[in-house]
Every structure is written in structure tokens, then in C-alpha cells.
Amino acid sequence: MPLVRCRSVVCLFGRFPALAGLDLDVEAGEVLLCSGPNGAGKTTLLRMLAGLVPAHSGEAEVLGSDLFSDRRSPRRRLALVGHETFCYDDLTVRENLRFTARASGRDGDEIDAVTDRLGLAALSDVTHARLSAGQRRRLALANALVREPELLLLDEPHAGLDEAGRAVLHEVVAAAPAEGRTVVMASHELELARALATREVRIEAGRAHAITAAEARAANRPDQEVQGR
Amino acid sequence: MSLWREALLVAGKDLRIEARSRVALAQILPFGIVVVLLFAFALDPDRGVLARVAPGLFWIAVLLAALLAVGRSFAVETQSNARDGLRLAGLDGAAVFLGKSGAIATELLGLELVLGLGVVVLYDVEVHGLGVLVLAALAATVGVAATGTLYGVLAAGLRLRETLLPLLVLPVLAPVMLGATRAFEDGLAGAPGDAWPWVALLWIFGVLYTGIGVLAFGSLWEND
Numbered sequence: 001m002p003l004v005r006c007r008s009v010v011c012l013f014g015r016f017p018a019l020a021g022l023d024l025d026v027e028a029g030e031v032l033l034c035s036g037p038n039g040a041g042k043t044t045l046l047r048m049l050a051g052l053v054p055a056h057s058g059e060a061e062v063l064g065s066d067l068f069s070d071r072r073s074p075r076r077r078l079a080l081v082g083h084e085t086f087c088y089d090d091l092t093v094r095e096n097l098r099f100t101a102r103a104s105g106r107d108g109d110e111i112d113a114v115t116d117r118l119g120l121a122a123l124s125d126v127t128h129a130r131l132s133a134g135q136r137r138r139l140a141l142a143n144a145l146v147r148e149p150e151l152l153l154l155d156e157p158h159a160g161l162d163e164a165g166r167a168v169l170h171e172v173v174a175a176a177p178a179e180g181r182t183v184v185m186a187s188h189e190l191e192l193a194r195a196l197a198t199r200e201v202r203i204e205a206g207r208a209h210a211i212t213a214a215e216a217r218a219a220n221r222p223d224q225e226v227q228g229r
Numbered sequence: 230m231s232l233w234r235e236a237l238l239v240a241g242k243d244l245r246i247e248a249r250s251r252v253a254l255a256q257i258l259p260f261g262i263v264v265v266l267l268f269a270f271a272l273d274p275d276r277g278v279l280a281r282v283a284p285g286l287f288w289i290a291v292l293l294a295a296l297l298a299v300g301r302s303f304a305v306e307t308q309s310n311a312r313d314g315l316r317l318a319g320l321d322g323a324a325v326f327l328g329k330s331g332a333i334a335t336e337l338l339g340l341e342l343v344l345g346l347g348v349v350v351l352y353d354v355e356v357h358g359l360g361v362l363v364l365a366a367l368a369a370t371v372g373v374a375a376t377g378t379l380y381g382v383l384a385a386g387l388r389l390r391e392t393l394l395p396l397l398v399l400p401v402l403a404p405v406m407l408g409a410t411r412a413f414e415d416g417l418a419g420a421p422g423d424a425w426p427w428v429a430l431l432w433i434f435g436v437l438y439t440g441i442g443v444l445a446f447g448s449l450w451e452n453d
Binding site: 052072083091 | 230235238239242245246249250305308309310311313314315316317318319320451452
């Protein structure tokens with residue numbers, strides 16, 4: 001049973017189909033890269049999987065829940081790192097993380113470990129408004145990890161990160177399968193993202209296309225298993 | 230986590246943000262004081278007009294300041310798209326409603342206390358029937374906070390929310406304005422017996438809109 005199962009999913013913004021009959025399976029422990037041009041539907045796909053955007057037709061199951069009948073239930077078992085941090089300007093790093101943890105039904109014991117891991121420990125008492133763009137990206141990732149998600153959705157995770165930040169991100173994503181975590185990420189930083197991905201699909205015009213063996217070889221990763229729908 | 234614990238979590242977060250940012254203290258409260266002062270300038274206190282219309286002026290000042298508090302409550306959710314974070318946490322929409330309206334009500338009670346003192350001093354009002362005034366103020370505050378929160382989330386998804394919120398909320402709050410003003414008039418006139426029907430009306434309104442908010446807020450919150 002795949003962790004994510006989409007069949008002919010259509011998401012509409014007005015009359016515009018952001019997803020136009022998308023088929024996708026994601027198995028537990030995978031690190032799936034969604035590549036594709038701007039406006040192809042990558043962000044909509046991640047937001048739909050997170051239950052933030054409703055699908056209009058097709059079949060969509062995430063973590064065993066049918067998104068057409070219940071978009072809320074899977075949320076406590078997944079996390080989304082989006083273009084913004086989902087944090088409050090006037091709360092400190094620690095206060096933001098504690099609120100997220102408690103709102104997600106966690107006790108917040110893991111906050112220190114997460115801030116240490118992401119290099120945010122020294123910034124624990126700094127408000128979100130005073131963080132730099134790169135520090136905010138790290139906080140966004142920390143905000144996701146304190147929820148201990150089974151499914152981690154990353155939308156352009158490399159954007160705004162310096163070398164050290166990217167190293168931290170790579171450590172988190174590389175360790176995800178061993179920590180019982182499945183990752184779906186959308187990225188334009190293909191070289192960096194492909195180094196982490198176990199599989200890649202290309203999203204174009206709201207549909208997912210398998211990356212062919214020839215494309216994989218062209219991308220200098222001939223040893224990787226090529227799947228996708 | 231229970232509904233009430235989730236609501237307390239949201240209320241605590243909103244109040245902490247307000248305490249840290251001091252928007253309520255440095256902007257909303259002074260705005261209410263300025264409105265009370267402007268009425269004092271506009272209506273000559275020597276002619277006794279101010280004392281007679283003090284209840285109505287007080288509640289107009291509270292309602293105008295409440296609009297700012299409601300707008301602020303939803304503005305913080307647009308910072309870094311925090312609203313999506315709150316939705317992703319899987320909190321019950323009813324808990325978010327109760328938490329947000331509880332935080333707004335707490336801020337309004339503080340505001341009413343300060344404005345009430347200002348009205349007593351500036352408008353030369355003698356206070357009688359304190360019990361009925363307090364109960365009327367509590368009921369009116371529940372109603373204003375619940376209605377403001379419900380219409381606040383409606384307006385939050387709209388592009389012109391700053392201008393639409395007053396247009397949506399103020400007509401709905403007309404019964405609160407009427408009931409609270411009459412209850413205060415009767416209470417201050419030393420006739421609390423006449424005030425109780427108005428206090429009852431205010432509580433009915435507050436409970437009704439709290440109930441509607443608990444039932445309806447979740448779907449409005451989800452479908453911005």
C-alpha cells in the first residue's frame with residue numbers, strides 16, 4: 001500500500017487546472033523528487049497532499065486517508081516546508097517551535113534536539129522578525145521536524161540556503177528513510193536534489209511523467225532506479 | 230488534545246503576540262481613548278449632554294476599537310503564511326475560533342476598563358449598578374468577540390478585507406450596540422431592574438454567535 005496514491009487528480013484554480021489528471025504513487029521510505037518548469041503544478045501537488053488545497057476530481061489518498069472525505073486527519077502525520085515559514089514574527093524561534101509542537105499534539109521535548117541539529121540553538125530566543133532569510137529557511141525546516149512527520153513535503157527546500165544550510169538540509173533528507181520518514185520534494189536545484197532523490201518524476205502541465213532511463217543517464221545518474229507514472 | 234486545551238493554546242499564542250508586539254497597547258487602546266476624547270471635544274460637557282449619551286459613546290468607541298483588534302487577530306495569521314501552519318497542525322476549527330475570540334475578548338475587556346474610567350472622568354458620569362454594568366459588559370464583549378472572529382475569517386480571504394470588515398460586522402453588531410447602551414443607561418440611572426432584559430438579550434446574542442462560530446468557523450477557515 002503506497003503512502004501516497006493519486007489517480008487522475010484534478011485541482012482547479014477557477015477554471016485553470018493546476019493539476020490535470022495527475023497519477024502518482026509514493027512508497028514509504030522513498031525520497032521522491034518532483035522536477036518541472038514553473039507553473040507546472042509542483043507546489044499545488046505538495047499543497048494538495050498536505051490537505052491545504054482541495055482536489056476536485058480523481059482519487060487521492062495520503063497516509064491511508066481519502067483526501068476527498070477527510071483532508072484534516074493526515075495533517076498531524078505530515079509536514080510541509082513551503083515558500084514561507086508558517087511562523088509568527090513576534091514569537092521567538094523557541095516559542096514558534098513550541099507552539100507548532102503543541103498544536104500538533106507533541107509535547108515539545110524534541111525542540112532542543114531539532115534546534116541543535118539545524119544550527120538554530122544560538123537563535124532560540126530571537127524573534128522570527130529578526131532572523132535572516134537563510135535562518136528563516138532553517139526555522140521552516142525545524143518547524144516541520146518538531147512535528148515528527150512520517151511524510152515530509154519540501155517545496156524548493158534549497159532556496160535561500162547558504163552552503164552550511166544546504167549541508168544541514170542534505171543531512172536531514174538523507175537521514176529521512178532511516179528515521180522512518182518519506183520525502184516528496186519539488187525543486188529547481190536539480191543537481192542538488194537528484195543527489196538525494198531515490199526517484200524522480202517530472203511534473204508538466206499538471207501531470208506526472210516518469211523520468212526515462214535516457215533522461216536519467218543524461219542527468220548523470222545511470223545507476224538509479226527509474227520508476228514513476 | 231481536547232477542544233478547550235487547543236483553544237487555550239491558540240488564545241495564549243495570540244495574547245503572547247499582542248504582549249510582545251504591543252499593538253493592542255500602543256495603537257488600539259490609544260485609538261479608543263482618542264475616540265472618547267473627540268466626543269468630549271465635540272459635545273460640550275458643561276451642558277450635560279455627554280453624561281446623558283455616555284453609554285452610547287462608550288460602546289461606539291469600544292466597537293470601533295474592536296474592529297482594529299479583530300483585523301489585527303487575522304493579520305498576524307498572514308505573517309509568513311502562519312495560517313497554513315495553523316491549518317497544518319490539524320487543530321479543530323472550533324478550537325481556533327474559541328481561542329481567537331477568547332483572546333479578542335480579553336483584549337476588549339482591558340480596553341473597556343480603561344475607556345470606562347476615561348468616560349467616568351471626562352464625561353462626569355456617576356456610576357451606579359456596577360453589577361449590572363459588569364454583566365452587560367461581559368455579555369456584550371462575548372458577542373462582539375464572537376461576531377468579529379466569525380466575520381474576521383470571512384473577510385480574511387478577501388482582497389479588500391480592511392474596508393469590508395467594518396461593513397460586514399457593524400450592521401450585525403447593531404443589537405449589541407443597542408442592548409449594551411440601554412443596559413448601561415438603566416444601570417447608570419440607578420434602575421438595574423430595567424437593565425436585566427437588555428443584559429439577557431446580550432447574553433442570548435453572545436451565546437448564539439458563539440454557537441454559530443463553533444459550528445461554522447472550521448469550514449470558513451479551511452476554505453479561504
